[in-house]
Amino acid sequence: MFADNWKISLRQIRRLFIMDIFGMSSLMIPGILSSMSGADGIFCLLLGMAGGVVLLYLMGVNLKHIKTDYYSYMKETAGQLLGDIFMVFYFLYFVTLSGYVLYHLTTLVLTWLLPEGSWLVVSLLLLLLGMYGSIRGIEGRARVYEIVFWFLGIPLLVMLFFAMSDVNTAYFTPIAASSLPAFFRGSVAVLVFLLPLSALMFLKPFCRKPEKMLSCGRMAMAAVIFLNAVIYLILLGVFGKNTMGILNRPVITLMGMVNLPGEFFTRQDVLMTAVWFFALFALLNTGIFQGTLILKDLCQMPGNRLGLWITAVIIFAIGKGFFEHGFLTEVFEIYQVFVALPGMFLILLVLLFLHWARAGRKAQKGVSG
Amino acid sequence: MSIQISSDLQENIRNFEELFSDCEDIKKRKIKVGEHLDQDCYIAYIEVTLSSVDFKDSAVGKLLGKLRTLPEQDLTEYVKNNVMDISDSQPFGTLEDAAVGMLTGDVLFFLDGYNKALKIPDKGYPSRGVYETESEKVIRGSNEGFSESIKLNTALIRKRLRSPHVKVKESFAGRRTNTNVDLVYLKDLIHPEMLAEIEKRLGEFEIDGALDSGIIEQLTEKRKYSPFPQFQTTQRPDRAAMAILEGRIVLLSDNSPVALILPATYNTFIQTSDDYYSRWEIASFTRLLRYLASFLAMVFPGLYLAITNFHTQLLPTDLLLSLAAARQGVPFPAMVEVILMEIAFELLREAGVRLPGANGNTIGIVGGLIIGQAAVDANIVSPIVVIVVALTALCSFAVPNEEFATAFRILKFMFIFLCGTLGFFGFLTGLLVVLIHLSHLESFGIPYLAPFVGADLNGYQDERDTFLRLPLNYLKKRPVYTREGARTRLKLNQEKK
Numbered sequence: 001m002f003a004d005n006w007k008i009s010l011r012q013i014r015r016l017f018i019m020d021i022f023g024m025s026s027l028m029i030p031g032i033l034s035s036m037s038g039a040d041g042i043f044c045l046l047l048g049m050a051g052g053v054v055l056l057y058l059m060g061v062n063l064k065h066i067k068t069d070y071y072s073y074m075k076e077t078a079g080q081l082l083g084d085i086f087m088v089f090y091f092l093y094f095v096t097l098s099g100y101v102l103y104h105l106t107t108l109v110l111t112w113l114l115p116e117g118s119w120l121v122v123s124l125l126l127l128l129l130g131m132y133g134s135i136r137g138i139e140g141r142a143r144v145y146e147i148v149f150w151f152l153g154i155p156l157l158v159m160l161f162f163a164m165s166d167v168n169t170a171y172f173t174p175i176a177a178s179s180l181p182a183f184f185r186g187s188v189a190v191l192v193f194l195l196p197l198s199a200l201m202f203l204k205p206f207c208r209k210p211e212k213m214l215s216c217g218r219m220a221m222a223a224v225i226f227l228n229a230v231i232y233l234i235l236l237g238v239f240g241k242n243t244m245g246i247l248n249r250p251v252i253t254l255m256g257m258v259n260l261p262g263e264f265f266t267r268q269d270v271l272m273t274a275v276w277f278f279a280l281f282a283l284l285n286t287g288i289f290q291g292t293l294i295l296k297d298l299c300q301m302p303g304n305r306l307g308l309w310i311t312a313v314i315i316f317a318i319g320k321g322f323f324e325h326g327f328l329t330e331v332f333e334i335y336q337v338f339v340a341l342p343g344m345f346l347i348l349l350v351l352l353f354l355h356w357a358r359a360g361r362k363a364q365k366g367v368s369g
Numbered sequence: 370m371s372i373q374i375s376s377d378l379q380e381n382i383r384n385f386e387e388l389f390s391d392c393e394d395i396k397k398r399k400i401k402v403g404e405h406l407d408q409d410c411y412i413a414y415i416e417v418t419l420s421s422v423d424f425k426d427s428a429v430g431k432l433l434g435k436l437r438t439l440p441e442q443d444l445t446e447y448v449k450n451n452v453m454d455i456s457d458s459q460p461f462g463t464l465e466d467a468a469v470g471m472l473t474g475d476v477l478f479f480l481d482g483y484n485k486a487l488k489i490p491d492k493g494y495p496s497r498g499v500y501e502t503e504s505e506k507v508i509r510g511s512n513e514g515f516s517e518s519i520k521l522n523t524a525l526i527r528k529r530l531r532s533p534h535v536k537v538k539e540s541f542a543g544r545r546t547n548t549n550v551d552l553v554y555l556k557d558l559i560h561p562e563m564l565a566e567i568e569k570r571l572g573e574f575e576i577d578g579a580l581d582s583g584i585i586e587q588l589t590e591k592r593k594y595s596p597f598p599q600f601q602t603t604q605r606p607d608r609a610a611m612a613i614l615e616g617r618i619v620l621l622s623d624n625s626p627v628a629l630i631l632p633a634t635y636n637t638f639i640q641t642s643d644d645y646y647s648r649w650e651i652a653s654f655t656r657l658l659r660y661l662a663s664f665l666a667m668v669f670p671g672l673y674l675a676i677t678n679f680h681t682q683l684l685p686t687d688l689l690l691s692l693a694a695a696r697q698g699v700p701f702p703a704m705v706e707v708i709l710m711e712i713a714f715e716l717l718r719e720a721g722v723r724l725p726g727a728n729g730n731t732i733g734i735v736g737g738l739i740i741g742q743a744a745v746d747a748n749i750v751s752p753i754v755v756i757v758v759a760l761t762a763l764c765s766f767a768v769p770n771e772e773f774a775t776a777f778r779i780l781k782f783m784f785i786f787l788c789g790t791l792g793f794f795g796f797l798t799g800l801l802v803v804l805i806h807l808s809h810l811e812s813f814g815i816p817y818l819a820p821f822v823g824a825d826l827n828g829y830q831d832e833r834d835t836f837l838r839l840p841l842n843y844l845k846k847r848p849v850y851t852r853e854g855a856r857t858r859l860k861l862n863q864e865k866k
Contacts, residue, residue, distance in 0.1 A: 009825040113794040114679070122794070129801055136809045143808035143822040144801075208825070270680045270793050277797050 007208050010216050012142035015149045017197060017220035020286050023279025024101065025193035025228055027108075027249050030235045035245035036186040037178035039171070041232055044183060048190020049225045055194065056221065058348035059201055060214040065355055070201045071297045077354045084298060086347050090198075091294040093340050095311060097196065098287025099318025100332055102126060105280040106319065112252060112273045119323055123316065126284065131312050133281075134289040135304070138206045141289060145282055152275045159272060160230060163258045167237030190228075192336045194221055196283060198344050199290050252276065288312060372464040378409050378481035384464055385413060385479075395471075400433060402480075403441035410436070411479040418474045419491045428458070429476045429489045445482045452487055460485040469547055496521060502604045504771060507643040514604045519549045519623040525606035526553055530613060534558075540571055542622070543579035549623040550585060553609070558616035560852045563813050567618060567631060582622035582629050592810055596776040599812040601633035608642050614858075616851030632813035632850055636820065636835055638773040639663065644838050653837040660836060662767035666777040667803070669761045670707045671784030671796055673754075678703055679792030698748040704789030706750050710758040711785065713740065715778070718762075819849060827856070 008016075033041030066073040075083035106123040114122065133141050178186075200217045204210045235250050238257070244250050256269030291311035292304055301307050321328050372384050382399070389395050397413045412429060419427065425434065432452070439447055452458055461467035467486035471477040474493035479486050499521065502514030515522045523537050538552040552567060570589040579585055582602070590599045603609055604626050609619045612630040620629040630637070639659045644652040681689055699706060717736035721729040737759070744750045761781065768774035780803060787795030810817035820831030827849040833839040834848070847856045 009823065011825060012822070109794050113797075114792055117791070117794070125798060129798065129805070132802070133805045140805065140809040143816060143818055144804050146822045147804060147808070147818060266685055267682050270683055273793070274797055277794075278801075281801065 008142040012146050013216040015145050016142050019145045019279050019282035020196045021224045030250050032189045033186050034241040036182045038241040040178045044186030047187035051191035052194040052221045069205045087298050094287045094290040095314050098315040101284045102319035103322035130284045130288045133285045156275050163234050171237050171240045374486050376484045381479050402436035408441045409481045414476040459488045509643045509646040511607045515626040517624050522621050529610035546578040548579040551621040553619040558851045558855050582625040582627050596779050598772040601630040602627050632815040634819045638770045641769045649840045662764040666764035667780045668784050671788035673757045675788040675792045675796050695751045695753045699751050706754050
């Protein structure tokens with residue numbers, strides 16, 4: 001009737017993507033940037049965002065040509081085989097990302113909330129929750145984050161505000177001291193964390209106003225980069241680049257150090273973990289949802305249930321792999337930088353090129369006919 | 370197979386008495402009418418539904434009086450032509466329909482030579498009349514409450530909504546109870562699909578007896594395993610009228626003082642009638658309190674367990690020491706302690722509800738003061754747990770709708786278990802489960818969490834009446850339940866100009 005399930009509003013898309021890309025980026029980026037480029041990390045964020053703008057531009061141009069859904073567009077433009085290869089690429093990206101997120105989320109829980117907990121129990125619980133969240137379509141998922149957005153956002157902003165009092169601006173210098181390769185590596189790292197935005201390509205059939213969908217992606221990216229910049233500056237000012245580089249998740253450490261007026265709660269890190277818990281869960285959920293959807297399209301499954309279970313099992317196996325074998329996280333990071341990132345750009349460029357070529361051929365035929 | 374009413378009165382009497390044999394409460398009288406008292410008629414009614422004191426002045430009494438003044442040959446023609454003058458009278462062609470008509474509390478009238486049975490209304494079944502509501506108390510506003518009579522209840526709504534657009538659609542539920550079920554709505558405001566949907570759902574079951582609206586509610590709910598009600602209930606005619614003005618549909622069931630309102634959302638359960646009768650500042654403040662109460666009623670004992678068992682670093686040392694001192698000597702783990710107290714409280718509540726008024730109050734005092742104090746003195750529970758349980762109970766009482774509050778009372782035990790075993794992670798997990806469940810839940814196509822979600826469906830206007838109730842002159846549009854094009858609720862005169 002009114003709640004047209006499988007259709008989401010622009011606000012829901014915006015909030016969903018903010019949650020999706022904020023979690024991992026704010027946890028990881030400060031540590032990566034501080035060790036690579038120190039105070040210049042803030043410029044890495046800006047350059048990374050510029051890369052994100054290019055990615056969104058390519059997505060936008062392609063989105064205009066999508067009539068029904070992304071897979072149909074890929075098949076129509078690049079043929080069945082190439083379309084399937086692209087879908088497999090996206091499937092691999094989303095399930096490996098989800099596995100990585102599951103690993104990080106479980107580690108976050110075990111580090112900050114339940115130190116004596118079992119990895120298996122916690123990760124299985126989270127995975128089952130992720131499946132439950134995905135089972136009834138995208139709208140149910142989007143509603144969760146639409147609701148929790150300000151409940152998490154306001155405490156985070158308040159904490160960041162109070163953390164500013166501990167900032168030592170001397171740590172903001174020296175500027176332009178990092179080497180160019182390190183600076184670019186930092187920017188690429190930032191761009192890698194923006195890649196989940198590519199899920200936008202699959203959302204056209206689910207959006208109430210698809211023509212404005214891309215602006216949601218842009219706003220989500222801008223909001224996340226802004227938040228990350230603020231967090232980075234505060235962390236840099238509080239810890240300095242050397243300490244920040246060795247901290248595991250400096251932003252949560254910071255939350256444990258902020259003194260709120262009144263001093264009722266002595267440490268807020270446990271409470272503030274909720275922000276990253278929900279944000280990482282959002283990304284895990286996105287991975288499960290997208291993986292299921294892609295698998296359903298690729299294998300032409302009649303319903304979602306089987307695809308959901310298969311995706312979940314793969315994600316769990318990947319997460320478990322990361323937990324058991326530390327080197328796999330490094331492999332994943334290499335995959336992200338050297339395969340996933342160029343792959344995303346390449347697919348969009350190839351599709352665009354093929355589309356233009358097809359359009360050109362059609363136009364020529366029209367003229368000659 | 371249905372039995373047609375015949376022109377032969379003897380045959381009708383035979384059939385009727387066979388149908389209602391061994392029914393001593395049904396009075397059947399054969400009466401002579403006509404100016405020479407030469408023609409027979411037959412009336413039947415349930416003993417208490419016909420006024421015996423003022424029989425002459427009753428509709429059926431007057432009809433019989435008139436029939437005694439007319440020539441015998443004119444009686445049938447007179448009845449045929451004039452009986453519709455009696456309000457709500459109705460002719461039936463079959464004996465079964467006539468019987469159902471009589472069982473609604475009216476008098477049945479047969480005349481020799483007339484092949485119809487007439488249903489003539491009289492005082493009907495006994496009912497309580499209009500009483501003050503026992504739940505949903507308000508500080509400001511009407512105190513009238515629904516009663517068990519559906520006719521009275523529809524009239525109480527009509528009294529408030531004097532518009533020809535208010536429609537009352539009648540149907541029946543219960544194979545053996547034939548309970549009247551009325552759908553009351555404003556025709557120009559509702560989404561027709563919503564009406565079609567509830568009518569479809571009402572037609573999807575056949576049950577022996579629908580003795581209360583609660584039975585209809587459960588049989589027409591879509592998500593049967595959800596602890597959250599998908600119909601709003603009310604005993605207040607003004608609340609029902611208010612809902613109808615928002616384009617919602619009110620379902621009334623005979624013999625039930627509880628009306629069902631559809632669709633229902635989290636927000637509508639938190640709203641009360643006097644939110645709109647009081648000034649916006651106090652209405653908003655109490656609204657916020659109720660939202661907080663609904664949340665704490667579910668999570669407070671769980672949060673207490675999570676913080677004291679797993680994350681003591683959150684609390685200042687002084688508080689921590691006093692908590693530890695309070696627990697000294699208590700032999701049970703904190704989780705068992707909380708569960709014991711919660712179960713004790715639920716028992717007290719159940720006992721208080723079942724006992725008659727004065728005794729119920731006594732149970733509250735005995736339970737709250739004496740047992741609580743004794744349990745603390747005996748070191749069975751710590752004082753802090755008594756405070757936690759009492760505060761949780763207060764929070765659940767602050768939720769205006771009993772059925773809605775019950776959902777939080779049940780979920781509270783899930784949170785106690787999750788937080789007691791997994792700490793703050795359990796709390797977050799529980800919160801996610803509830804949030805995901807609520808975000809999947811819909812009531813007649815409306816998201817349960819509307820307008821916090823999907824507010825774009827009505828241009829984000831509905832958000833003005835959620836945590837805060839903005840001044841009335843800002844609430845110009847009706848909520849999303851109303852059909853598009855009919856959402857203007859308020860026009861200010863200066864705007865008109």
